[in-house]
Each structure stands twice: as C-alpha cells, then as structure tokens.
Amino acid sequence: MSLNDTTRGNRLHIGLFGRRNAGKSSLINALTGQAVATVSSVPGTTTDPVYKAMELHGIGPVVFIDTAGFDDEGMLGKLRVEKTEQAARETDIALLLFSGLDMAEDLKWLAFFRRQKTPVILLISHADELADEGRPLQAAVEQAAGEKPLLVSAGDKKGLEQVRQELIRALPEDFEQPSITGNLCQAGDLVLLVMPQDIQAPKGRLILPQVQTLRELLDKGCQALCCTTDQLAETLDRLKEPPKLIITDSQAFQKVYPLKPAASLLTSFSVLFAAFKGDIGYFLKGAEALLAIPASAHILIAEACTHKPLQEDIGRVKLPRLLRRKSGDDLKIEIVSGKDFPADLTGYDLVIHCGACMFNRKYVLSRVQQCQEQHVPMTNYGLAIAALLGILDKVSLPYEP
Template structure:
C-alpha cells in the first residue's frame, strides 16, 4: 500500500490545491505534514497504522471467553442493516474462529431465541449476541450461561478492553450537558434505525437526558482535538485494523478523554455491564 504525503506545508500555499488533485486522481486523501512545525505527523502515524495488514500481531477474538468444546450460541438479528444474503464481518469472523477452535456452535435470530434454548439439551456455555439485542437476550439468559456481544469481543480484539470498560462505567456520571462523540469506522449511507446515528443516540438521551450533545463521525474523520468531548464511543471497528484503533485510543488517552465502544456503552446504559463477559477484564 502507498500513502501520499505532501511535506513542507509551512513553506507552501499550494498544498491544499495539490491535495485535491491527488485525491481526485487516486481516491486517497494525502497527508499534509511539516517537519519544521510537527503539523500532520500524528495523522501520518495514524495512516501508517491504518495500512498495516489485518493479521499484524494477530489476536484471538474468543480465546478468553470460551474453550474448545464449549457450546456457544450466536444470536444474530438479520434486520435492515444486515446485508442481503450475507452476514456482517464480525459475525463471520467470530463464527469461523469458533469453528476452528472446535466449539459447538449454534445460531439463531433474536425472535427464535426461546425456541432455540428450548431445543438445546443443556444451556449454552456462552451466548454471543448483537449488542442491539442485549436487553432481550439478557432477559432470557439461562442461569448457567455467560453473555457477551460481538461488539464487546471486538473491543478487545481491536482495541483496549479494560480502558473501554472503565470508560463505559463513567457514562452514567457524565454531566447533564455532556458532549459525546460517536465514531463509526464505516462510511455507509445511513439506514433507517442505524445503530450509530439513531439507536445509540436515542438510548443515550433516554438514559442521560436530552441536554447531551451527540456528534457522529465516520471513516477516517476523527477530530484532532478531542478535548471538547466528555467521552468517545467507537463502533466495533471491523473495518479498521488494531493498530489504527489503538492510535485512536492513544489520542483519547493523551487528551484525557474516556473511550468505549458500542457494546460496552449499551451494556452500561442498560445496567448489565457487570454481567457481561469481557476479554481481559475480570
């Protein structure tokens, strides 16, 4: 992969127009940097991280929440946001890893969960659900089953689970006029009932009050100055590699801004975070 860089921007007035030409021809936005002032160097490091191969320092998605031979039930709503005829990437990756690890895997949609549980000879060792179905699945969870979500698993796989969990626990203590940044990795056209743009902001306002301000960014758009925000809530980042997500974690830490992800935020807002299995968190 190649990264376009325009340097010495402190000495040139043509950098912005040149960047537009390069982006129009290549489809990639150049990074503008100045070695003299340091401007753009953080963005350049982020771009290098974004272009690293997906298997760079590969980690396991499920190793810390289940073992070989465990019965694992995947609850996967197939709503308007699910691509027709396919599963979303986190579901595919999780399913494949569980099969490779010789787990006993079952799958169902949320509405079929009662029938699935009734058909099983014993309760599953682990239930992995879409975070949007946390409330419904938690209400039906067998006493001996552990619960987590695809988003929570990817928080540990792509990011820093302990930091995310600690930050999620701070959600309910935010000021009434809190400013919240929701960061999506995808740049898809928003759909009806979109999780990042509709469902999560609605839940935040229901729990925290209407005085909060929610800002949504997508793709590579991520503010350089995070200090105006009280917390950052990131998606599962299935479209980013871990190094790139960790560059955002580092940016939040540097700005002393808490950062969590969709799954942990939803669990915290529903009051069930302590009952959710989080890799790397006791």
C-alpha cells in the same frame, strides 16, 4: 467475503512515505511485482492513498499503502497531505524515503512515527540514478536520523530483498491479532450466536464481525450454533444443556439477557471487538464514566463505516435514544464516520466508537492514544449499550482488563 479471506483490517499495513517524486510509487510497484501505483515524473501524481492487498513471503497477508508526497502544495495539496496523515495512523510499519539534503520535513515525519511507536525503515530510493551521490546522502541521513538508511532501486531491484528482510525484522511483537473470543470458550464448548438479520445486514450476507467470530469458533473446535433473536427461546428449549457462551448483537442485549440461562456467559460482537481492535481496559473505564456524565455533556459517536444512515441505525438512532433516555434532551451528540475524526477532542466529555471491524488495530489504537493524551474517556458501542441497560457487570469480557 468468504470465510477464508483475510480482511484488510486484519492485514499488516505497510505505508510508503516521502516527498513528491521520492520514488514511492516505483518502489511499491517493485515490492509487489505489479503496476499497483501510477508512476510519473510529474510531482503530485499520487493523490488519495492507494491500497494494495497481497501476500508477502515471510510475513503473510499485508496491505501496501502508497501515499501522496508530504510536501504537496496548495489547497488540494493540503487535502492530500491530510489523507497521508490518516494513512500514517493506520500504518504498522513505515517505509520513509529520503530524497535530498533538506531533511526537515522528513525528520518531522520520522519523529511522528516514533511518537506513535511505529517501526520505521529509512530508505533512499533511485539508488541506480544517484550513483556516487547516494553515499553522501546516506551518511547525512544517518547523522540526522541516528540510523543508516538502505539504498534501494526499483529499476534494477537493488536493495529490495534487504527491504523485505527489514520488514520481517521490524514486524511488531504484538502484531499477532488477539483471539476474538479470548478466554470465554475453548474446544468442545457449545457457543450460541444470536444474529439479528435487520436492515443493516445486507440480504444474503452476514456482517463482518459475525463472519470473523464464526470462523474463529470453528478454528477453535467449538460447536457453533446460530439463530436469530426471535428464535432464541425456541433454540434454547431444544438444547439438552445450556451453551457455554451466548454472543449477540449489542442492540439485542435487552431481548437476549432475560432469556439467558444462568449457566451461560453473555457477550456481544461489539464487546469482543473492543478487545480485538482496541484497548478493552480503557473502553471499560469509559463505559463506567458514561454512567456519570452530566446532562449537558458533549458526546462524540464515531463510526468506522460510511454507509448511508438507515432506519433504526444503531449509531445514529438507537444509541443516541438510549443516551438521551438516561441523560435527557440537553445532551449534545455529534456523529462522525469513516476516517473523519477530530484532532482536538478536548470539547467532548466522552467518545463512543463502533466495533471498528473495517479498521485495523493500529488505527483504532491511534484514536485511543489521542483520547488518552487529551484525557477524554472512550468506550465502544457494546460496552456503552451494556452500561446504559444496567448489565455492564453481567457481560463477559474476552480478557481481563
């Protein structure tokens, strides 16, 4: 990834949802102007969600998600619907296609999106084929859903400009990504990034949070200086004055904190991403709750990445080691990765999430909402490690919770 790329996790996610053969794939091809999705009259052609990143005039970088029909059947159909449900949780704006007068399933999904506070645009596709049948269906949907759907057609491009205008209108007010570094630094400040190059950082590359943070610092007009953990003491000795802010990897807190000048603020990439991707206030309360968990607690560690576990992996080795050092070997720790996340969280005393650099903010907040609704504390790697090391109150947050 170059410094100029917009990662998928930072793009507006626009999902297309509807029954099989509702016209989702045809519509996404028409909206993108490309043959992104396979179009067929055979029901169930779309299996796993198809993601297409592009620039949409008037909005900017987006990701279109073409999903399987939510009326799919059989064992494989059930798995496809589960994938569709996952895609729904990361959708910033939903395009919901109605295709018939039997609307029970469509309305159930509409209710889901409204509970998630996801803007929904109601559509009736194949308008060129429906002809006179489209108007009665449009009226029926309006009566059932309380909102008039747009008539669109991928074939003759009817309604596509209206859809684009509705997408602009439906753009969530809070979609603009918050600043990664928040109030911790401003133009002219010297910021020192301590970036361990361990086995988890592929040779020749930086990990994504480091790249994104570095890019923001340059955009802010900060003076960004980088070093590795073993070079920190020498780097600080060479400076005429201490840096305004030191950003490190959370797992290096123990080495960096003792060397930190008193005048410098200290935070980590994971702590910054707790606010950038999630709910910093809820995560902070979760970190405080971590200090009071019983020895027999059941903790869920959730990783966004699905990488092969490596030696000294932070989520699978280092964090569990710190947790057991605090609470003992009776602690039960369960680890999930990627988009595997239990629907029922009531059996857990705490959820600890990674920085989620690979997820979009909407999807992380949907997980936060799950925890809140089920009264399960949640925090993230950086805040959890700071709490376990006893320096939570010494770590600077990008925003006041």
